[in-house]
Each structure stands twice: as structure tokens, then as C-alpha cells.
Amino acid sequence: MQEKGLLIVLSGPSGVGKGTVRKAIFEQENTAFEYSISMTTRAPRQGEVNGVDYFFKTREEFEELIKQGKLLEYAEFVGNYYGTPVDYVQETLNRGKDVFLEIEVQGARQVREKFPDGLFIFLVPPSLSELKQRIVTRGTESEDVIRNRMNAAKEEIEMMHLYDYVVENDKVELAVERINAIVIAEHLRRERVEPKYKKMLEV
Numbered sequence: 648m649q650e651k652g653l654l655i656v657l658s659g660p661s662g663v664g665k666g667t668v669r670k671a672i673f674e675q676e677n678t679a680f681e682y683s684i685s686m687t688t689r690a691p692r693q694g695e696v697n698g699v700d701y702f703f704k705t706r707e708e709f710e711e712l713i714k715q716g717k718l719l720e721y722a723e724f725v726g727n728y729y730g731t732p733v734d735y736v737q738e739t740l741n742r743g744k745d746v747f748l749e750i751e752v753q754g755a756r757q758v759r760e761k762f763p764d765g766l767f768i769f770l771v772p773p774s775l776s777e778l779k780q781r782i783v784t785r786g787t788e789s790e791d792v793i794r795n796r797m798n799a800a801k802e803e804i805e806m807m808h809l810y811d812y813v814v815e816n817d818k819v820e821l822a823v824e825r826i827n828a829i830v831i832a833e834h835l836r837r838e839r840v841e842p843k844y845k846k847m848l849e850v
């Protein structure tokens with residue numbers, strides 16, 4: 648039987664750099680994970696592409712997906728819905744591939760209930776002031792939204808203890824390296840050999 652893939656969940660407060668770190672992970676050569684593209688009702692930002700960054704949905708479409716049980720988890724975050732397509736995740740894990748989710752904390756909590764054996768990684772900022780700076784310099788949000796996101800961030804950071812690992816995002820490259828190391832260690836702990844090293848064993 649095909650060994651199932653590992654479900655890797657990267658979460659943390661808004662503005663900590665989840666999206667940035669996730670992109671850097673997928674820009675590495677030979678990334679062994681499959682990224683699960685989320686559904687959202689948020690409007691696309693400049694340069695975002697439907698089916699690449701997100702599947703952009705109307706509220707009605709999203710609520711229909713909820714009703715039909717098509718989402719592994721979903722959450723309302725600062726006025727918009729975000730959710731993970733369940734079929735994609737299941738099928739990919741069944742093919743033996745690791746699936747990588749980058750989601751906010753309410754969703755991560757729901758995934759933990761359904762996949763207790765998943766690998767849950769919490770990204771933290773070096774400090775709260777640095778977090779605020781990142782949200783401000785991103786410049787995509789109004790002052791009201793920034794205030795909401797900072798308030799949400801404080802509550803989100805309290806969820807840190809529910810995770811398997813906490814990774815500081817001081818520098819993107821360092822955070823990526825830490826996550827790579829954690830995944831390798833978790834594969835070994837689960838007696839799975841990295842696909843990259845499996846090739847060596849075949850020589």
C-alpha cells in the first residue's frame with residue numbers, strides 16, 4: 648500500500664510572514680511538498696491570479712462549498728472566508744505526497760482535530776513591534792484593518808502552545824531552513840526517508 652504523505656501546517660499571526668516564508672519554501676529546487684491552494688472570498692490583490700494564489704469565490708459560492716462538505720477547514724478572518732479544499736488534500740496525501748497548508752490559527756485548530764498526526768508549525772515574529780512594522784510596510788491594508796489585525800495577532804500568539812514547533816521568522820532564509828530541518832526530522836521520526844535520500848538508497 649502507498650505510504651501516506653505528511654500533512655504540514657504552517658500558521659501564525661497575520662503579518663508574521665507566513666505567505667513570504669511559504670513562497671520561499673516553494674521557490675527552493677526540488678521542493679517535495681504540494682501546496683494546497685486555498686479558497687477565499689477576499690478580493691484579489693494586485694498581481695494575484697485565480698487558481699495560483701487562491702481560488703477566488705463569492706460568498707454564495709463559498710457558503711455552498713461549506714454546505715457540501717468540500718472544505719477540510721474554514722475560517723472567517725477580518726471579514727472574509729478562507730478555506731482548504733478537502734478533496735485535494737486527501738487525494739494528494741493518498742498519493743504519498745506531503746501537503747503544505749499555510750493558514751490562519753482558527754483553521755489550523757480545526758485541522759489538528761481531523762489530522763492529529765499532522766505536523767503543526769507556528770511562525771512567530773521577533774517581537775510585536777516588528778510584527779506591526781511588517782503589517783504597515785506591506786501597505787495593502789487601511790489603518791482600521793491594521794488595528795484589527797494587531798488585535799487578532801495578540802490572541803493568535805496565545806495559541807502557540809497547541810503547535811509541535813515554534814519557528815521565529817527573523818530572516819526568511821533562516822525560517823525556511825528551520826522548517827526544512829523540522830520536516831526532515833519528523834520524516835525520520837515517522838520512519839520515512841526523505842524522497843531526496845531515497846534515491847541514494849537505490850544506487
Ligand SMILES: Nc1nc2c(ncn2[C@@H]2O[C@H](COP(=O)(O)OP(=O)(O)O)[C@@H](O)[C@H]2O)c(=O)[nH]1
Binds near residue numbers: 666731
Ligand atoms: N483558515 C484558513 N486560513 C487561510 C487559508 N488560506 C489563507 N489563510 C490565512 O488567511 C489570512 C489572510 O490571508 P491574506 O488575505 O492572503 O493575507 P496575508 O496572508 O495576511 O497577506 C492569512 O493568515 C492566511 O494564512 C485557508 O485556506 N484557511
Ligand SMILES: Nc1ncnc2c1ncn2[C@@H]1O[C@H](COP(=O)(O)OP(=O)(O)O)[C@@H](O)[C@H]1O
Binds near residue numbers: 818
Ligand atoms: N523575515 C522577515 N523580515 C522582514 N520582513 C518580513 C519577513 N517576512 C515577511 N516580511 C514582510 O512582512 C510583511 C507580511 O508578510 P506576509 O508574508 O504577507 O505575512 P502573513 O502571510 O503572515 O500575513 C510583508 O511585507 C513581508 O515582506
